[in-house]
Amino acid sequence: MGKRKANDNVGNPNQDLCDFLIELANYERNVSKNIFKYNAYRKAVGTLSSLPERVKSGKEARKLPGIGEKIAKKIDEFLSTGKLQKLENINKDESNVAINLLTRVSGIGPAKAKELVDAGIKTLDDLKKHQNKLNHHQKIGLKYFEDFENKIPRKEIGETEKFIKDVVTELSNEYIVTVCGSYRRGKEESGDIDVLLTHPTYTSKEKESKKKISGLKKVVECLEKKKMIVDTISLGITKFMGVCQVPGEDRKPFRRLDIRLVPYDQYYCAVIYFTGNDLFNKNMRAHALEKNYTLNEYTLKRLTPEGTPGEAKKITCEEDIFRILELPYKEPKDRNS
Numbered sequence: 634m635g636k637r638k639a640n641d642n643v644g645n646p647n648q649d650l651c652d653f654l655i656e657l658a659n660y661e662r663n664v665s666k667n668i669f670k671y672n673a674y675r676k677a678v679g680t681l682s683s684l685p686e687r688v689k690s691g692k693e694a695r696k697l698p699g700i701g702e703k704i705a706k707k708i709d710e711f712l713s714t715g716k717l718q719k720l721e722n723i724n725k726d727e728s729n730v731a732i733n734l735l736t737r738v739s740g741i742g743p744a745k746a747k748e749l750v751d752a753g754i755k756t757l758d759d760l761k762k763h764q765n766k767l768n769h770h771q772k773i774g775l776k777y778f779e780d781f782e783n784k785i786p787r788k789e790i791g792e793t794e795k796f797i798k799d800v801v802t803e804l805s806n807e808y809i810v811t812v813c814g815s816y817r818r819g820k821e822e823s824g825d826i827d828v829l830l831t832h833p834t835y836t837s838k839e840k841e842s843k844k845k846i847s848g849l850k851k852v853v854e855c856l857e858k859k860k861m862i863v864d865t866i867s868l869g870i871t872k873f874m875g876v877c878q879v880p881g882e883d884r885k886p887f888r889r890l891d892i893r894l895v896p897y898d899q900y901y902c903a904v905i906y907f908t909g910n911d912l913f914n915k916n917m918r919a920h921a922l923e924k925n926y927t928l929n930e931y932t933l934k935r936l937t938p939e940g941t942p943g944e945a946k947k948i949t950c951e952e953d954i955f956r957i958l959e960l961p962y963k964e965p966k967d968r969n970s
Contacts, residue, residue: 739774
């Protein structure tokens with residue numbers, strides 16, 4: 634959910650190929666605003682990062698899912714020269730480099746980054762001198778930039794998970810807590826910490842009634858008292874965005890933390906969605922449509938003959954979703970491509 638995704642490629646024999654494709658993807662998203670190309674590069678990264686062996690040529694890569702002729706040619710060029718002319722040209726342009734840098738600050742998107750660069754703000758030092766141009770989220774992103782840049786080791790996320798679970802259990806032992814994202818997919822490092830929270834008394838009917846739900850606020854206040862949440866970007870009825878630090882004698886880095894309170898009857902659709910990865914989610918939604926269902930982060934619904942969503946199916950676990958869609962269950966660790 635955070636600003637930067639971990640590239641999830643620890644121990645990947647195609648790490649360098651993934652790195653240059655990620656750079657190209659970021660350029661297409663942040664500078665060119667070409668989401669089609671951005672998604673194509675991301676898909677290629679997903680394919681290459683899941684391979685157990687080194688890709689030896691563009692021709693070999695071309696046979697893999699998500700890698701077309703143009704990307705295969707870039708892989709050939711990189712393998713033979715150790716660089717990519719397109720990237721060299723991109724990085725010669727000061728504005729491109731500045732936009733890509735500024736979008737690494739949590740809260741700064743491509744449009745805001747271009748606005749800042751157009752105003753002559755091209756470095757983090759420039760940004761620190763012009764904080765009047767930033768909103769609250771962006772100021773927090775700048776304040777913790779160095780720590781947010783670092784990946785979070787799996788062990789540390791495990792400590793955070795245990796801490797949160799212990800705290801919410803003090804409030805009620807009926808809370809369910811799931812840390813999603815790349816951590817749940819078994820990765821050794823993640824870019825941020827992405828938590829889903831639910832309670833049997835909080836349902837979609839209660840959410841729709843617009844009753845004031847204080848469940849999330851109570852959890853956040855407890856985590857603040859325990860000195861785990863150290864800064865708040867935003868706190869609504871169902872979503873907290875902020876900064877955390879594992880309490881203890883050894884000072885751990887500051888980390889981006891999102892907590893979502895999800896209705897109990899929608900929890901497992903949310904768990905699948907926020908576990909990801911995005912390509913897996915896209916494929917699941919496409920398969921659902923083929924089976925005459927619509928799937929999103931809230932519900933799984935059968936489509937009526939008119940093509941409109943019907944009643945939400947009762948989902949009590951992730952396996953229910955796979956079973957209804959007639960798919961073999963995939964463990965989270967197998968959802969990385």
